[in-house]
Amino acid sequence: RIPVSTVNRLSLYLRVFGQIEAGGQATVASRELAALTGINPAQVRKDLAYFGQFGRRGVGYAVSGLKREIRCILGLERDYACAIIGMGHLGQALLMYKGLRDQGFKVVAAFDSDPDKIHWELEGVPVYDIAELKTVARELNVEIAILAVPGPAAQEVAEAVAEARIPAILNFAPVPLRPGPGVLLRQVDLAGELEALSYRLQKL
Amino acid sequence: RIPVSTVNRLSLYLRVFGQIEAGGQATVASRELAALTGINPAQVRKDLAYFGQFGRRGVGYAVSGLKREIRCILGLERDYACAIIGMGHLGQALLMYKGLRDQGFKVVAAFDSDPDKIHWELEGVPVYDIAELKTVARELNVEIAILAVPGPAAQEVAEAVAEARIPAILNFAPVPLRPGPGVLLRQVDLAGELEALSYRLQKL
Ligand SMILES: NC(=O)c1ccc[n+]([C@@H]2O[C@H](COP(=O)([O-])OP(=O)(O)OC[C@H]3O[C@@H](n4cnc5c(N)ncnc54)[C@H](O)[C@@H]3O)[C@@H](O)[C@H]2O)c1
Ligand SMILES: NC(=O)c1ccc[n+]([C@@H]2O[C@H](COP(=O)([O-])OP(=O)(O)OC[C@H]3O[C@@H](n4cnc5c(N)ncnc54)[C@H](O)[C@@H]3O)[C@@H](O)[C@H]2O)c1
Structure with a gap:
């Protein structure tokens, strides 16, 4: 089970991934994600690890895949x-x-x-x-x-x-x-x- | 220093103390405070202890004194x-x-x-x-x-x-x-x- 505090942060990650994707960027490093959300980088890595998503060293996280996965976890695949x-x-x-x-x-x-x-x-x-x-x-x-x-x-x-x-x-x-x-x-x-x-x- | 999570709960206690006072009750036990706020009784006692307020066994907490103290801590003594x-x-x-x-x-x-x-x-x-x-x-x-x-x-x-x-x-x-x-x-x-x-x- 995912802790409630992580679930609350997922909404924030979702919004930031939307902004990054709109800017045309395909990957993002946990340091940059931390700067955009105000969450410390270690917490970002820990949160995303709950979903089996591991940033590749030097490459970062794949934005559109993670966005789809978070939408699915938050139950946003339907109205x-x-x-x-x-x-x-x-x-x-x-x-x-x-x-x-x-x-x-x-x-x-x-x-x-x-x-x-x-x-x-x-x-x-x-x-x-x-x-x-x-x-x-x-x-x-x-x-x-x-x-x-x-x-x-x-x-x-x-x-x-x-x-x-x-x-x-x-x-x-x-x-x-x-x-x-x-x-x-x-x-x-x-x-x-x-x-x-x-x-x-x-x-x- | 008071943790942010406790500060957020103070607003909830303040609202509940207002309701209790409006109902004419002078004291409240941590169990009742827990039931009214949905916060577990041990957390209620821990939060209020930050302010040096200790409920007297069998009597509980004095509502109007605590309300005044929380308003002061939240900076609500002025506009x-x-x-x-x-x-x-x-x-x-x-x-x-x-x-x-x-x-x-x-x-x-x-x-x-x-x-x-x-x-x-x-x-x-x-x-x-x-x-x-x-x-x-x-x-x-x-x-x-x-x-x-x-x-x-x-x-x-x-x-x-x-x-x-x-x-x-x-x-x-x-x-x-x-x-x-x-x-x-x-x-x-x-x-x-x-x-x-x-x-x-x-x-x-
Ligand atoms: N309406 C809601 O119930 C609701 C709920 C939650 C969040 N929000 C958020 O609150 C914000 C406002 O929502 P809304 O429904 O009132 O939108 P709205 O479009 O009705 O109102 C926005 C107002 O901001 C003004 N504005 C735009 N740019 C400005 C600027 N640079 N400086 C000063 N004023 C500027 C516009 O002229 C307009 O009057 C939005 O960001 C929205 O996402 C709204
Ligand atoms: N207006 C805000 O910006 C704002 C912000 C935060 C919180 N709130 C809270 O949101 C609530 C609504 O605020 P508001 O400013 O829109 O108030 P309001 O008085 O303008 O609207 C309240 C509406 O609820 C209706 N109503 C009353 N009893 C009802 C019942 N039993 N069943 C169905 N409808 C009923 C009323 O007819 C009225 O249309 C309040 O509790 C307020 O404290 C308002």
């Missing part, structure tokens, strides 16, 4: 149907974001509890009533729910996601969620990111 | 002036977000390169031309630049931030940045969060 729950400022920005679709994460439905927003259509995606989450999610085989609802509503929405048998949540609400058995959870904590900066700013 | 660079979908959602101001991160200016957006005013915050970043940032003593510009523009904007002597960046663009010397960097990687989910979904 994932996503639903955005909460069509406020953040939910709408996420829906308009073409970068998700390019990575294979296709938003197929949006949900809200506000009657003014239900029956909207944004970027070709219909906004449904949250009460219909279970039916619509089963019909469209939604695998990832992106939560962009206010903090106080988040836990109740997470339980509705589990009830609808959606297996994964990406939560933007600033509250710790208890997602329920069998539901994978990733949390984006904007305030936490800023607090990690304020911690270091006041030490300067 | 931080922030600037959002890039007033597209995400930049506007971030500007409308009241949660930042509540945590002490006050957006004092926004910047863009699009002539149609310069001289806008959103939520009382003026949108300036990116060419004026250095003058305006010095005048308003901006300490954190939040980058919401497209990937191809991000590195050049990061260099303008260093030139304007803004000491910290929170980057949303999906490219690894090489900020100048002396600039603190935190990266939000939305695609990376989704890839961490797809990695685990395809293993189910």
Whole structure:
């Protein structure tokens, strides 16, 4: 099994390999990969060794082969149907974001509890009533729910996601969620990111 | 020195202490704190011991004292002036977000390169031309630049931030940045969060 910290770095390697390939370069040395990602060269070699990939001394790693292999390990060989729950400022920005679709994460439905927003259509995606989450999610085989609802509503929405048998949540609400058995959870904590900066700013 | 992983967990403890205090509870045991945050109880005790805080057996930790201490350690005893660079979908959602101001991160200016957006005013915050970043940032003593510009523009904007002597960046663009010397960097990687989910979904 690959450690979670290595998995998180794979996304970074994937982005850098994309940039290198776009620049027309076929191989890359671990030193250069380290400089581009900010990860130390020994860690780069250790991470890539998990996948049986060994840079050839003096030549480096073959970029397009490694990129394909990392995409496969991250499960990016196919698309994932996503639903955005909460069509406020953040939910709408996420829906308009073409970068998700390019990575294979296709938003197929949006949900809200506000009657003014239900029956909207944004970027070709219909906004449904949250009460219909279970039916619509089963019909469209939604695998990832992106939560962009206010903090106080988040836990109740997470339980509705589990009830609808959606297996994964990406939560933007600033509250710790208890997602329920069998539901994978990733949390984006904007305030936490800023607090990690304020911690270091006041030490300067 | 406190390890970065502990610092990242402090934000989570802070949010949970806020919820506990709002519920009228004065003390909390490490077991309960573990259940609310999803962090194992031994790690909770180890983290809080860094700050000299030891739960009293049978009583637990005093919530409001710890909350104050963590706010102090994270540098939250004062406000931080922030600037959002890039007033597209995400930049506007971030500007409308009241949660930042509540945590002490006050957006004092926004910047863009699009002539149609310069001289806008959103939520009382003026949108300036990116060419004026250095003058305006010095005048308003901006300490954190939040980058919401497209990937191809991000590195050049990061260099303008260093030139304007803004000491910290929170980057949303999906490219690894090489900020100048002396600039603190935190990266939000939305695609990376989704890839961490797809990695685990395809293993189910
Ligand atoms: N706006 C940002 O930039 C930003 C950044 C980071 C985190 N967040 C977090 O993301 C969440 C959304 O923020 P926002 O600024 O878009 O808020 P918002 O108030 O603009 O939008 C929230 C939306 O959720 C809907 N909603 C409320 N309860 C619901 C329920 N039970 N089921 C379905 N929909 C429901 C509302 O009708 C509204 O449309 C918040 O938790 C916020 O803390 C926002
Ligand atoms: N929208 C989202 O939900 C979302 C989520 C995660 C990450 N991102 C990332 O955040 C960034 C912004 O996304 P978006 O959807 O808001 O894009 P957008 O195209 O709607 O907005 C980008 C804005 O940046 C401005 N800009 C371009 N070059 C600039 C420069 N040199 N200086 C100042 N301003 C400049 C543009 O004029 C535009 O207003 C992108 O890098 C995107 O990949 C977006």
